Amino acid sequence: MRTRGFTLIELLLVVVIMTLVTALAAPGFRGTFRAMALEETARSFERTLLFARERSILEGRRHRIFLDSEDGVYSVSVQSGEGYLPLRDRVGRRRYLPGGISMDSLETEVTFYPHGGGTLLSVEFTNEDGERRHVTVAALTGRVSQENPDEG
Numbered sequence: 001m002r003t004r005g006f007t008l009i010e011l012l013l014v015v016v017i018m019t020l021v022t023a024l025a026a027p028g029f030r031g032t033f034r035a036m037a038l039e040e041t042a043r044s045f046e047r048t049l050l051f052a053r054e055r056s057i058l059e060g061r062r063h064r065i066f067l068d069s070e071d072g073v074y075s076v077s078v079q080s081g082e083g084y085l086p087l088r089d090r091v092g093r094r095r096y097l098p099g100g101i102s103m104d105s106l107e108t109e110v111t112f113y114p115h116g117g118g119t120l121l122s123v124e125f126t127n128e129d130g131e132r133r134h135v136t137v138a139a140l141t142g143r144v145s146q147e148n149p150d151e152g
Contacts, residue, residue: 034100034127041101042125042133042146045074049110049121049137049144051091052076056112064111067123069104072097100128110137118142124149 052063055078062079076092077084086092097103103125110121120139126132135146 034129035131037098038101038125038127038131038133041097042135044095045123045125046135046144046146048074048076048091048095049112049135053112053116053118053142053144056114057116060114062111062113064109066109067103067105067107069102069108072101072103074103097125102126112142116142 049065052065056063059078062084064077064079064084065074066077067074073094073096075094076087078087078092086094103123105121105123107119107121107123110119112118117140118137121135121137123135124132125135132149133146134149135144137144
């Protein structure tokens with residue numbers, strides 16, 4: 001009497017088919033992951049800007065974000081006397097861009113003032129696929145915004 005089930009050949013055939021389908025679909029996922037990394041990088045930078053602005057208002061001291069586009073690094077500092085001291089907390093520490101993402105800006109810093117305003121900033125993040133995200137700070141008002149220039 002024979003029990004019901006699959007033969008070894010049938011199981012191997014299913015495994016081979018699943019492997020082929022996965023191998024064909026994987027390159028498409030890489031682009032999705034790069035787009036997600038770009039979006040998260042822009043959001044993280046936007047959150048850092050908002051943090052610096054809010055903290056400036058609450059503490060009554062200027063906060064400045066320094067940008068190094070060449071090395072892909074940015075950090076938050078707080079006014080101390082005539083200069084600025086780097087923040088050492090979780091949000092203020094030096095942040096490095098993930099691999100495959102570049103940052104381009106004409107400005108090397110943005111300052112937020114206790115009244116909520118800020119200096120002009122426009123940063124463009126780009127991934128290896130050429131997708132872009134813009135993060136801006138409006139002069140005077142300090143309003144922070146993000147946009148995807150590749151949409152509509």
